[in-house]
Structure formats: structure tokens, C-alpha cells
Amino acid sequence: MAYIWISAGVAKLNDHMAVTQTIAAYEIFTPQWADYLARLIGPLEIAGGVLLLLGIFLRGSSKVAAVVLVLFMIGIAQAWARGLAIDCGCFNVDVNLDEQAMDYLKTILRDVGYLALTIWTIKRPFKKFALYP
Template sequence: MAATLSNADTSNADTGNRAPAAQWILEALSFISRFGLAFIWIFAGFEKSTDPVGTQQSVEGYDIFSPTWAQWIAQVIGPLEIAGGVVLLLGIFLRQAGKVSAVVLLLFIVGIAQAWARGLSIDCGCFGASATGHMDYLWTILRDILFIAMSLICVLRPYRRFALYS
């Protein structure tokens, strides 16, 4: 009977030890998602904002928008990305920011996929116009899918520590 109790105690101890470890892993994923996305959005927005001509050329390369629209998009996309990153960094409306991030990334994937399907040779302009020499469509789409997963973590389990308002 004593052996049975010690086995039960051991299994409870193992279960108890796994719960904090799993909790820590979830916290770490949540932290990395929130602050990683904040960095990504701020960096990408800054790169686009400092080179509006290059950003406009990247937008025009997708062959979706007129030159007037491409110029307008090039002017607003950088500041909007910076604003989204700051919202995540400060922890303001984390779930909503994660949803917006996922939708924007999905739109980027659609744009990249249509350019790839049409055989266009583009520079995605993701992190500035001159960030890459050769566009790897599959890698870019997979990277954006990872960023969508990070956005969804911000929606489902936002890292609220250091948040002003979540």
C-alpha cells in the first residue's frame, strides 16, 4: 500500500511540475509574439518611411494599383506599420491589434501570391525597397504565415504584463 501511495505522489508531482513548465512556455510564446511583432512592425514601417520613393516602386511592382494609389499607399503604409508596432509595444488593445496584424499580413500574402502566380519579378518591399536582392516568394509567404501565427497568439493569449490597456 505504501508503494501505491508513493507512485501516486510521484505522478501528482510530475503533473504539478509540468503545469508550471507549460505555463512558462505559453508565457514565453506570448511575450515573443507581442514584442517580436512590435519590433517587426516598427522596423518595417521605419524602413518604408525613410524611403518613400523605393516603397512606391515596390508597391507599383505588384501591378495592382494605379501610380496615384501606389504613391498614396507608399506614404501611409510606413507610419501605419509604426503605429501598429507601438500599439503592441505599449500593450494597448492587444487582441484587436493582433487581429489587425493578422488581416494585414493576410493581405500581404495575397499580394505576394498574385505576383508570384502572374510571374512578376518584384521586390516585396516588406522591410524597405532594397532589403532583398532576389525575391523568394515561398519563403516570404511562409515568413508571413509565421507572423500571422504570432498575431493569433496575441489575439488568443495576449501578453498583458507591461500593458497599458489590454
């Protein structure tokens, strides 16, 4: 999961405008909030991934990751239910996709798999390399 979070965060660092447009496409946030979130989300994903990678605050960072994954799934599900044709903006940010490019069910199922891995990290017995439970 550390790799997933770090790679998702790195993909968002270099193209602030596209990330802002992707967040705005969900039609949940105002343009100002979309801009604010676009500035925060990449570095926060990288920070969370580094914490997971190093085993620092493993349970706490995994709990935060689980909440974020659930929020991402809710956002994708509401966009799907409302018929929005968007790119989720998860690992590559491309605001110029056609309607067939986004497979909402596949994306949600992928996130359910990530959530299962995250829950496993929260519940599993800790090994000697986890610095803090």
C-alpha cells in the same frame, strides 16, 4: 511582433519613391494609389508596432495586424502566380533586384509564421502589462 512592424515601417519612411515603385510593381494599384499607400504604410506600421509594444488595445491592434498580414500574403502570392519579378518591399526597399532575389515561398512562409505569432497574441490570456484587451 512589435519589433517586426516598427522595423518594417522605419525602413519605408526614408525612401518614398522606392516604396511607391515597389507597390506599383505588384500591378494591383494605380500609380496614384501606389503613391498614396507609400505615404501611409510606413507610419501605420510604426503606429501598429508601438501599440503592440506598449500593450495598448492589444487584441484590436493584433486583429488589424493579422488582416494586414493576410493582405500582404495575398499580394505576394498573386505576384508569384503572375510571374512578376519583384521585391516584396517588406523590410528593405530595393527596386533594382534581379529575378532570383525574391523567394516568394520563403517570404510567404515567414509571413505565415508572423501570422501565427499574431494569432497567439489575440488568443493568449492577457498579462498585467496589457492595458486594454
